[in-house]
Amino acid sequence: MAILVVGSVAFDSLETPSGKRERVLGGAATHFALAASFFTDVRVVGVVGEDFLPEHEAVLTSKGVDTKGIERAPGKSFHWTGSYVKDMNAAETLATDLNVFAAFEPKIPASYLDSEYLFLANIDPVLQLRVRQQMPGVKMVAGDTMNYWIGAHREKLLPVLRELDVLLINDGEAKMLSGEANGLRAAQGVIALGPKAVVVKHGEYGATMYEAGRAFRAPAMPLGEVVDPTGAGDSFAGGFYGYLASQSELTPETFRTAMFYGSVLGSLACERFGTERLQETTRKEIEDRFHHLKAISHI
Amino acid sequence: MAILVVGSVAFDSLETPSGKRERVLGGAATHFALAASFFTDVRVVGVVGEDFLPEHEAVLTSKGVDTKGIERAPGKSFHWTGSYVKDMNAAETLATDLNVFAAFEPKIPASYLDSEYLFLANIDPVLQLRVRQQMPGVKMVAGDTMNYWIGAHREKLLPVLRELDVLLINDGEAKMLSGEANGLRAAQGVIALGPKAVVVKHGEYGATMYEAGRAFRAPAMPLGEVVDPTGAGDSFAGGFYGYLASQSELTPETFRTAMFYGSVLGSLACERFGTERLQETTRKEIEDRFHHLKAISHI
Numbered sequence: 001m002a003i004l005v006v007g008s009v010a011f012d013s014l015e016t017p018s019g020k021r022e023r024v025l026g027g028a029a030t031h032f033a034l035a036a037s038f039f040t041d042v043r044v045v046g047v048v049g050e051d052f053l054p055e056h057e058a059v060l061t062s063k064g065v066d067t068k069g070i071e072r073a074p075g076k077s078f079h080w081t082g083s084y085v086k087d088m089n090a091a092e093t094l095a096t097d098l099n100v101f102a103a104f105e106p107k108i109p110a111s112y113l114d115s116e117y118l119f120l121a122n123i124d125p126v127l128q129l130r131v132r133q134q135m136p137g138v139k140m141v142a143g144d145t146m147n148y149w150i151g152a153h154r155e156k157l158l159p160v161l162r163e164l165d166v167l168l169i170n171d172g173e174a175k176m177l178s179g180e181a182n183g184l185r186a187a188q189g190v191i192a193l194g195p196k197a198v199v200v201k202h203g204e205y206g207a208t209m210y211e212a213g214r215a216f217r218a219p220a221m222p223l224g225e226v227v228d229p230t231g232a233g234d235s236f237a238g239g240f241y242g243y244l245a246s247q248s249e250l251t252p253e254t255f256r257t258a259m260f261y262g263s264v265l266g267s268l269a270c271e272r273f274g275t276e277r278l279q280e281t282t283r284k285e286i287e288d289r290f291h292h293l294k295a296i297s298h299i
Numbered sequence: 300m301a302i303l304v305v306g307s308v309a310f311d312s313l314e315t316p317s318g319k320r321e322r323v324l325g326g327a328a329t330h331f332a333l334a335a336s337f338f339t340d341v342r343v344v345g346v347v348g349e350d351f352l353p354e355h356e357a358v359l360t361s362k363g364v365d366t367k368g369i370e371r372a373p374g375k376s377f378h379w380t381g382s383y384v385k386d387m388n389a390a391e392t393l394a395t396d397l398n399v400f401a402a403f404e405p406k407i408p409a410s411y412l413d414s415e416y417l418f419l420a421n422i423d424p425v426l427q428l429r430v431r432q433q434m435p436g437v438k439m440v441a442g443d444t445m446n447y448w449i450g451a452h453r454e455k456l457l458p459v460l461r462e463l464d465v466l467l468i469n470d471g472e473a474k475m476l477s478g479e480a481n482g483l484r485a486a487q488g489v490i491a492l493g494p495k496a497v498v499v500k501h502g503e504y505g506a507t508m509y510e511a512g513r514a515f516r517a518p519a520m521p522l523g524e525v526v527d528p529t530g531a532g533d534s535f536a537g538g539f540y541g542y543l544a545s546q547s548e549l550t551p552e553t554f555r556t557a558m559f560y561g562s563v564l565g566s567l568a569c570e571r572f573g574t575e576r577l578q579e580t581t582r583k584e585i586e587d588r589f590h591h592l593k594a595i596s597h598i
Binding site for chain 1: 387480481482483484486487501503504505507509513514515516517518521522523524525552555556559593595596597598
């Protein structure tokens with residue numbers, strides 16, 4: 001079943017211990033869509049500027065991603081400049097040039113309205129809610145957010161949380177959102193705000209999905225070199241949600257399996273700069289890594 | 300088969316967000332022995348002072364632990380004062396009173412010499428090596444160490460590492476010992492120093508066992524309240540090694556299962572101050588938690 005994702009399509013300038021890259025294709029919706037494209041149909045709603053060339057669009061369309069909902073606006077695309085040189089686990093933002101993204105008003109093409117799965121990537125929660133309201137018939141709604149919205153715009157975020165079947169965030173965000181320092185209590189606190197389930201990502205250690213009274217942990221793949229962690233969380237979300245959308249029945253086992261696929265796609269994303277690694281991977285390689293991840297975590 | 304553990308038997312004065320305790324029974328060998336006692340015979344070599352009363356010894360002997368090798372010396376037992384109020388994941392040492400431990404010379408009772416499994420808990424590596432040399436016929440040697448020995452006495456530690464089948468340390472210690480910031484490369488760097496395998500503990504996220512070319516990850520149990528993390532690593536080691544020693548065959552599956560038992564005992568230890576939780580647990584409860592840990596991590 002098709003996923004509609006709304007979020008940023010952007011360029012990233014990155015520095016990590018492995019090297020530097022200028023203006024590589026990035027953005028939450030891009031990473032998510034690429035990861036999910038290995039499992040199901042994906043439709044993107046976003047906005048780009050005149051610097052978004054056919055070669056950039058081809059990264060998505062070559063994987064079957066529907067880019068009809070990517071609006072072109074005069075000016076430049078969203079551009080993020082970040083560094084992981086001081087700390088691989090926390091990006092240091094050097095510059096955020098919103099450009100055309102500053103006036104982003106998501107417009108959903110008519111052909112997207114029958115999407116069964118909606119993913120609200122990390123954007124202004126006011127826009128997330130607006131998109132959610134335009135898609136009343138979806139089967140499932142998942143989403144992401146970040147410390148900026150949690151801290152400075154909590155009142156705008158709370159109505160979004162109440163719409164979510166699954167919120168995917170990291171440890172720090174879960175603690176900030178709930179006000180709880182303990183991981184389990186933080187997750188329970190987040191669920192009390194609305195989402196039916198929360199997937200908390202622990203970086204190099206894996207991720208835990210919490211529902212009322214239940215937890216499931218998937219390990220991360222031990223990687224000898226994390227070239228670029230940008231987009232790893234979005235790729236996790238794409239693998240997780242893409243797998244769910246590809247299944248006809250959503251059982252507890254489907255969700256457990258989806259956690260492992262999330263981990264697979266998240267680990268792949270880290271192995272090269274930007275979208276390079278997901279562009280070249282195959283479903284076969286994803287299956288191999290899935291089985292490897294099971295082998296290193298199942299007795 | 301019997302395990303001989305050499306290490307500290309001590310008193311701890313502790314402060315955590317859950318409360319304060321003065322002079323509760325502690326020490327690496329105590330926590331390790333209690334955890335391992337649920338699986339196999341355990342024999343302890345250590346030293347205590349005149350403040351170590353029959354009621355303290357009974358904590359061990361009531362679980363069948365052999366305390367013949369705990370020497371009595373004039374003076375007071377080792378006493379550690381620590382706080383987790385600022386950071387649950389890193390103890391702040393407020394005082395270390397070595398007392399009788401300062402002149403500790405491990406003496407192995409004749410009846411201990413047939414022990415098949417040796418565990419060198421975190422003590423001066425010179426003493427670890429001396430004990431190892433007195434037990435030439437053991438089937439397996441495992442051990443622990445800490446940042447103090449890695450940083451200030453590396454040259455004394457290196458010969459111990461070459462004797463080990465398994466080294467159990469935490470993330471920070473693995474990185475410090477190897478000089479590698481990446482988790483996988485740190486583990487490989489540690490193995491290059493001698494141990495056949497290294498178990499790296501990740502606190503609330505679990506632990507990974509690395510051997511040449513192979514990894515296995517066990518999750519930690521999500522806990523709503525960590526009352527006191529003191530001894531959690533030693534309890535992990537006791538559960539892990541105790542299970543191994545209880546098995547007639549050491550297959551890869553035995554090691555994977557041992558990682559889960561390590562995680563079970565480590566999580567139990569955190570739920571009360573000092574040894575309180577391990578004193579009251581049962582093999583039935585350990586089995587239940589083992590199955591729960593599988594259920595929350597296996598697809």
